[in-house]
Amino acid sequence: MRDYCIGIDLGGTFIKSALVSRDWQIVRDKQSPTPAGGGPDAVVAVMARDALELLAEQGLSHGDIVGIGIGSPGPLDLKNGIVVGMPNIPGFTMYPLRDRVSALTKLPAVLENDANAAALGEFLAGGGRDIENMVLLTLGTGVGSGIIINRRLYRGSFSQAGEVGHLLVEPEGELCGCGQRGCLERYCSATYLAQYAVRRIEAGQDGMLAQRLKAKGTINSIDVNECRKAGDALAIETWNRALRFLAMGCVSLCRLLDPDRIVIGGGMAKAGVADLLDPLKAFFVEEHWKVAPVHTELVLAELGNNAGMIGAAGVAWEKHGQ
């Protein structure tokens, strides 16, 4: 009986792998540094080794495994299992990641966008359980996201759906790395939130957050939140500005997709209910239309860094399970 999948979350720093059961529990997992300097073959060798070690350590054989799901940064050619390119790991240009992992492990493999995998993970086992339609937003360097529609990952017609971070929220707005102006993530990701504060400080704004920047040389979203709680004016403004933009993004998601839930994850979501979720909800209600009540719930993600592995396993079930 094939009762397990292996989910692999390929990142620029770590390769995280897990043996996942039919009820979406992580039975065993491991983490290895990504040998980014060794080229894609070295990376694939670690992925395959870790996957096979998970089996052996758990006393399982190939006959127990449905397949391997791989969540990877992109852009990807999902249909053919190919990494088109990968900004953080050199050498992955038109690289047949899926088939290489499959060849080395002798297991069926499937490739998925890492943000989609995380969304499926939260849907299967986290903040999106038992609903029909869900969006995951992860607040980190950018705003990652994935969409679940009718209980399935929605990939779009060209495998590019679910890029909530690149919704346009301001005409002639900030220039994004993607080439668009006014992308949502430039206003509310952890990185760009801190960048906004730095720009204000460089333009002459003083206060606790400015002093912290001077002392440390850099500030992040945690600094902003700490100074906010201590009453610093710029920190309060910076935090609220980001949450208001994020709330606008959530409203647009409701107007378009009308989901049961929007699940908020990523490093910045560690700020928690009182500091992040509750003020976000307040802005969301303010920005939300008034012609019908608020139906969509905003909740925090539950799986943290495990979402990607569980979701990658979920993709393998979807593709290779019964």
Added chain:
Amino acid sequence: MRDYCIGIDLGGTFIKSALVSRDWQIVRDKQSPTPAGGGPDAVVAVMARDALELLAEQGLSHGDIVGIGIGSPGPLDLKNGIVVGMPNIPGFTMYPLRDRVSALTKLPAVLENDANAAALGEFLAGGGRDIENMVLLTLGTGVGSGIIINRRLYRGSFSQAGEVGHLLVEPEGELCGCGQRGCLERYCSATYLAQYAVRRIEAGQDGMLAQRLKAKGTINSIDVNECRKAGDALAIETWNRALRFLAMGCVSLCRLLDPDRIVIGGGMAKAGVADLLDPLKAFFVEEHWKVAPVHTELVLAELGNNAGMIGAAGVAWEKHGQ
């Protein structure tokens, strides 16, 4: 053999009904004035009479008909077939439209949002044929829309999906009737486009469009387009501003839904390829991200006012057909 559906498009001015075949052709149709002053029972009586007349005139009996689909303005309770309220026709408050039509015609009926019905119509028989994922945008008083995902109408978790006109595109933007600020439709619908020009003229802007407003007392999007073609500066600015906002909306749709096509309809789309579609495409390409090529096609709607009837018939097939 049940080979036909009846599609009804209920509007504030006209009730349009059609007998629709399995291949989405209108076999026979009719149009009656909406007796808006007579209350909902009078409206339903006309709907039922027209539906039964379509059968009789075509020599068909009840056994030939799968059911009746009704596209209606809302808000609606789709599940229960109830009109929650209707701004343009008094008396429709918590009115069981579906069951009343069914009782009077002795045919199964189903209720659908009119914008969703139009989107399904274009998908089945118009600008969205033979694809997987599509969005219809209709440029009229506001921006109506409906979403097709995986070849099905997508309604969302609370029957409120597909409100592209209420995507937020400007922080602290124009106040919309829905209570939100910065809704897309306030920048690019036919009505609001003209309203923008009027405001500019009232603020002192002169020229051909201003003269036309003075002469006629009112201007619409056709006036703006005509004066634009004649070289009027304000008309050019007004038209391009609206199309650029619409292009931003299309880009956001691509980032979120990555559809095969975005279909543009409504009164303003009658401006056609050279005046509307081509400049819209140019703005769309400018606003679109540069990290991957443009995949989504922008096309004009093909069915005009028939889309709603055909789509309403399609909803009846979906619900009551095999």
